[in-house]
Amino acid sequence: MTRPLSIVSLLPELLGTNGDAANARVLAQRARWAGVEAAVVEVRSSADLPDQVDAVIVGSGSDADLVRARDILATMTTELRTWATAGVPILLVGTGWELLSWGIELGDGTVVEGLGILAGRAVPMPARATDDIVVTSRHGRLIGFENHSRSYVGAEASPLGQVLYGTGNGAGSEGLVMGSVVGTHLHGPVLARNPGLADHLLRTALVRIGHEYRPGGHSSAADDMAKAARNQVAVRLGLPTE
C-alpha cells in the first residue's frame, strides 16, 4: 500500500466509556500483523477528519453526554452517509449505534433525535442488562459483555446475530447490519475477543481499496488467547466450547 490504512476513532473520549475506542487499535494492530501499515486517527470534530477514511469506530458513552455527542456527530452526517454508501466498514457500539438511528427514547419520556442513518430506535428496558452476552453470527459465535438500559427496535430484518445468552436488542436478536455498518451492544474489546468479526471488517476495508487480506502470523497467538477467553465464558454459562 502506498499510504497507511486510515482507521478513524470518532469521539474517543465522549464515546469510549468501556474502552470501545480500543477497537480501532485492535483493527490497526491486526492490519500491521498482516503487513499493512495502519494509523488510528482520533477525530473529535469534523476539522480532525482525514482525507482518506478506511474504517470507522464509534463507541459508547454516558447518557448525560448523549446530546453533546449527537451534536458533534451531526456535523459529520454527510460523511457518515458517504462512508456507509461507499462500503467503508463502520463499527458502532452501544450509544454510538443508537445515535445513528432514528432516535433514543429516554426513561423520562423525552427523545434524543438520532442522525437517522440507520433504521430503528432505542427504547427503555424495564431493567438494565449487565452480563455476558453470546450471539451466533455469520462471523462465528460472538462472546462479549453488555451493559445497557435500552433495547433496540426496528433492526429485526438484519441483525448481527441471534442471542444465545443475554439480552441484546431484546426479542432474541442482537445488533444491526446495514451494508458495511455493524451496530452492537457488545462493548469493550469486541473485536479483540472476536477476531472473526474483526477480520470481516478489516477485509472489507482492504478489499475496497484493492488489497487482499490474509491474517498475519502474530494474529494466531492473539486469537488463541481470545478463543481461550471465550471458552472460559462458555464453560461458565454451560455452553459448548469451540
Next chain:
Amino acid sequence: MRYAPAILLGRVVRKLARWRKPGGGSAIPGLVVNRIAPGFLPRTLNSFPGGLVIVTGSSGKSTTTKMLVAALRAHGMVVFTNQSTANISQGLTSALLEQASLSGHIAGDIAVLEMDEGHGALISGSLTPRVVALTNVMVDQIDRFHDSDMVAAMLAKIAARATGTVVINADDQYLTALAARLDGTSAIARYGVSAEVLAANPRGLGYSATTTSRLDEGEGMLLTSVHGRRATVSIAGVGYPIGLPARGTHYAVDALTALSTARAALGGRFDPVLAIGAISAIPPVFGRGEIVTVRGRQVEFVLVQNPASFQLNVDSLEPGTDQILIAIGSDVRDPSYFWPVNTSSLGRVRIASGSKAQDIALQLVYDDVVVDRIESDLGLALDEFLALPEPLTGLKTIIFSADSMRRTRAHLGLVTNKEEQE
C-alpha cells in the same frame, strides 16, 4: 441507655461470629444491630464533639483517609475511624460496637470515615458531617456504577449533607460542577495540581473529566511538584516538601486532599508542619506500591482498582522494569474494564495470571507488550516468577486486581489487611 440492649446483643453476636470463624464475621453484628436499632449508627456518628468527616469519591479514599487521620492525630486529636475498608453500614456499625459504651457513645474528638460512594449515598441522609471531602470521579467498578453522572449524583447527595465545609478536587470537572450547585450551607475548600504537574502526566490524572484551567495560588492548596516519592505542596503561598508512601502523582494528590481536609476540620488549629510530618511518616499502604521481601527477594506490589489507577500505576513504574507479573482475578467480571488503559510502556510481561489471565494477555499483546507466558494458576505463576533471577532493572513487580492480591498474599503467607480476613 436507649441502645444498650442492641449494643449488648451486637456484642454477643460478634462473640458467636468470631467463635464460629476466628478473626472473621465482623459484618454480622452490624447487620443485627442495624435491624433492631436503626438509629444507632447515625446517632453515634453524629455525636462526636469535633464532628464527623466523610472522605468519599471514586479513587484514593483509603490512602487519603489514612493520611488525614495521621494529620489529625499529630494535632493531638483522638480520632475514631474505620480502620479497615469495611465501609458499608454493617461494617461501620460493627466497628462502632467495638468501641461504644452502653450509652452508645465513643470516646474521641472527631470521627473520620471513608465511604464508598454508593453506600455513602444510601446512609448519608441520616448523617450530619461537618466536613465532606471528595476525591474524584472516575469510571470505577463498571458493573455497579455505570457512568460518571451516576457517581457524581451520589457524591452530590453526600456533599449536600455537609454542615461546615465541602473539600473538592478542583481539577475534577464533575466535582467543580457539583460544588457550583451546592446551596451555600457549607463553605467550599479547593485543592488542585499545578500546570507543571498536570503536564508531567500526559494522559491526565484519570478523572472522568478534567477542568480546563488550574487552580490559582490563593484559591486553595496546590500540588506544585512530584518526583518519585517526594512532592511539594503550596499552602497559603508557602512551599513545603512532603514524603509519599509510594511513587506516583495520585499519592501526592491524596496527600493534598488529606491536607485540605485537615485544614477544614481543624480550622485555626491547623499546622502544616505537623500535618505534613505525620503524612510523610506513613508507611506504604498494602498492595499499592508496597515493597515486601518474599523468599529473600524484594517484590513491589501494585494494586489496580479501576482503569484510571491501572493507567497511573503503569505510567509510574520505573522505566525498563524487566520482571512484571500481572494477575487479574474474578473480581474483574467485565474484561472491557481495563481496555481504556494503554499498557504498551510495560514492554514485556513475564507471566499473565489469575482467572482473567487470557483476557489481560489479549490486551497486552494488542498493545505490543510481549507476554512470555500465560498461567491461570496464580500459585504456580508466583512460584515461577519469584524463582527468576534478580531483575536487571527495577524490582520484581506484581500488578494485581484486589482478588488476585488476596490470593497472592495468602499464597505467600503474608499478613493481610484486616478486612481481608473477613
